[in-house]
Amino acid sequence: MRTPWPGIALLVFYLMVVLKWLPKYMEDRPAYNLRKLIALYNAVQIVCCAYVLYQSLRLGWLSHYSLVCQPLDYGPQADEYAWKVCYAYFLIKLADLFDTVFFVLRKKQNQVSFLHVYHHFGMVAVAWGMVKWLPGGHTSFLVSVNSFVHIIMYMYYLLTVWDDSYKQSLWWKKHVTQIQILQFSILLVHFCVLVVADECRFPRQPAYILIPQNLFMVILFSDFYYRTYIKAGKPIKDK
Template sequence: MALILKGSIKLYHYLNEDIVDERTRDWFLIGSPWPALALIIFYLFAVLKWLPNYMKDRPAYDLRTVIAIYNAFQIAFCAYVVYYSLRLGWLANYSLVCHPVDDGSHSVDYAWKVCYGYFAIKLIDLFDTVFFVLRKKQNQVSFLHVYHHFGMVAVAWGMVKWVPGGHMTLLVPINSFVHIVMYSYYLLTICNESYKKSIWWKKHVTQLQIVQFTILLVHFTVLAVAPDCPCPRIPAYILIPQNLFMVILFSDFYYRSYIKPNKVKKEN
């Protein structure tokens, strides 16, 4: 038992002290894993227990104005992150095959405007679930939805702490672009109810999610097998199964939502 405890303490210091990026170690919520972990746990209790219990005997809230403002803010913030990720990295000097954690003249700007900005977006994304519960749409608080949201907070936090630049950060512009499309769709449905009846919109947003995770799966696999690459590979070993899992989950959702119903209709 003492050996396990000693090993756990050693691993904690290694992850939280020895291999952190010195530029970001003192940034808000990054220095220690406990505040971010506490936020994730609070989120899980809030959307799975506290808020559903609170809403049990109450009517659904009308949050259309709040959600419209929220969606517009998300579109703008995601566009900001995409712009700087391309300007400072992926359209400047970043390599798609192997690019180490950047330490050039724009590296701190990239870490702050792109990686930390992305982390902030993932925290704000958690309100998606809160809005579902307050509108009494608990059926949309699925395992896929909740897992994806708190999982991306963890991924973004790890990026800022350990690899705030380079190969691993391609997920920032790709995922943020997908969210621009997604929140644009949500904003349209708030402004015009008829868009909710348009299946093809929702269908293509899901397809875009699947394409996104497939591209990232390939991208991280390239890093894992690239010879003589100075970029840390351990994050790739973590994100390869993570993205594969997401491809499977979103593909299963796509099948159950859009393919299976059509099969049932044809059979009837």
């Protein structure tokens, strides 16, 4: 965490792998069957996200943290929160990058969309910055919300691995996307509160980055939702 260069190098490597090198490698090869590996990966993600959610609630948001204005904690549990919540969350965001790798290896390059890659890239950067400068306090609320959402999301993914019928269920897909939109909307409001809160001893600078970031995510996910579940579902009228 001392310098950003290893993280930047990793993210550049990630982009090159999923957008150039791995797709080229897979051009003349059949898709890999990663069913068992992905099932294990999803199960591990559920357990890890549940652990981080539990620790974030136990050490902060269900004990002494305030939703309106939570300064950076320097109490007896501050180091524990930094390690068990913020740093563990950062490691999970690094592991999330395998989502894209699995898409490419299964020859599902259409799912490697701008939204998908931008979201994964951005969350690693945000998590790194949180651990580096503000491992706790107001902005760490995103850890609790995002971990809860990812528990639901990876449970859905695990179900689709074991039963292909879930992949065809628009009910499941639609609500997972709705939960994603709700997540970023909640976080958008949460960071806006930090800007307008009087005499809040938590730095406002992160909010100036995270407000447009979450607004952008709301717009991207809403656009995806409209194109996938509303526009695509409209009947085509005869000329």
